[in-house]
Amino acid sequence: MNFVPTPIPGLVVIEPQIWKDERGFFIETYNEKPFSTHGISGFVQDNLSYSHRGVLRGMHAQAGDNAQGKLVRVLRGRVFDVAVDIRKSSSTYGKHFSIILDGENAKSLWIPPGFLHGFLALEDDTLFAYKVTGFYDKSGELGVRWDDPELAIEWPLRHDEFIISAKDRQLPLLKEISNPF
Numbered sequence: 001m002n003f004v005p006t007p008i009p010g011l012v013v014i015e016p017q018i019w020k021d022e023r024g025f026f027i028e029t030y031n032e033k034p035f036s037t038h039g040i041s042g043f044v045q046d047n048l049s050y051s052h053r054g055v056l057r058g059m060h061a062q063a064g065d066n067a068q069g070k071l072v073r074v075l076r077g078r079v080f081d082v083a084v085d086i087r088k089s090s091s092t093y094g095k096h097f098s099i100i101l102d103g104e105n106a107k108s109l110w111i112p113p114g115f116l117h118g119f120l121a122l123e124d125d126t127l128f129a130y131k132v133t134g135f136y137d138k139s140g141e142l143g144v145r146w147d148d149p150e151l152a153i154e155w156p157l158r159h160d161e162f163i164i165s166a167k168d169r170q171l172p173l174l175k176e177i178s179n180p181f
């Protein structure tokens with residue numbers, strides 16, 4: 001298992017050891033020892049979402065008493081996954097990191113509290129699994145528009161293919177939110 005730092009401090013890509021044989025493969029998706037050694041711990045909830053190609057979910061964060069760090073990965077299908085640093089004192093404030101996560105590479109991304117997160121499903125039948133460090137808490141939810149020019153995220157696929165929830169279509173710009181981070 002490799003813990004690979006990214007250009008944004010705190011964001012880490014985890015590459016598992018994939019044990020392949022004639023039956024298929026085996027990977028450890030989470031192991032408390034190496035993860036906690038890298039400061040990744042405290043999970044209280046596991047989530048799973050299913051998306052069709054073109055579904056865009058984001059950009060979301062959960063702040064407050066139940067602020068969430070997220071350990072995200074794809075079980076089946078493929079996504080363009082994005083995390084945006086909104087930690088006000090960070091030297092990389094406003095910058096984003098993107099990565100392709102899929103069922104084949106089995107990579108995970110650790111997103112600490114203080115980031116917006118979102119993804120675009122690039123294939124039908126995409127299963128997206130994640131562990132979070134805070135219980136779901138509607139009062140702590142915040143979000144920013146996926147197409148906020150300040151974020152300047154270059155999403156793959158044509159924008160007219162996107163399937164976005166009514167809630168996410170109405171999100172404000174980053175400069176309009178009261179940022180608790």
Ligand SMILES: Cc1cn([C@H]2C[C@H](O)[C@@H](COP(=O)(O)OP(=O)(O)O[C@H]3O[C@@H](C)C(=O)[C@@H](O)[C@H]3O)O2)c(=O)[nH]c1=O
Pocket residue numbers: 047049057058059060061070117118119136165167
């Ligand atoms: C996130 C969440 C949602 N829900 C419910 C609320 C709602 O009725 C329904 C769908 O919720 P949403 O529309 O917020 O789901 P979704 O847009 O998939 O939200 C997720 O997006 C990605 C990008 C993230 O980073 C996640 O943390 C989360 O915010 O599920 C829970 O019960 N528990 C949860 O932890």
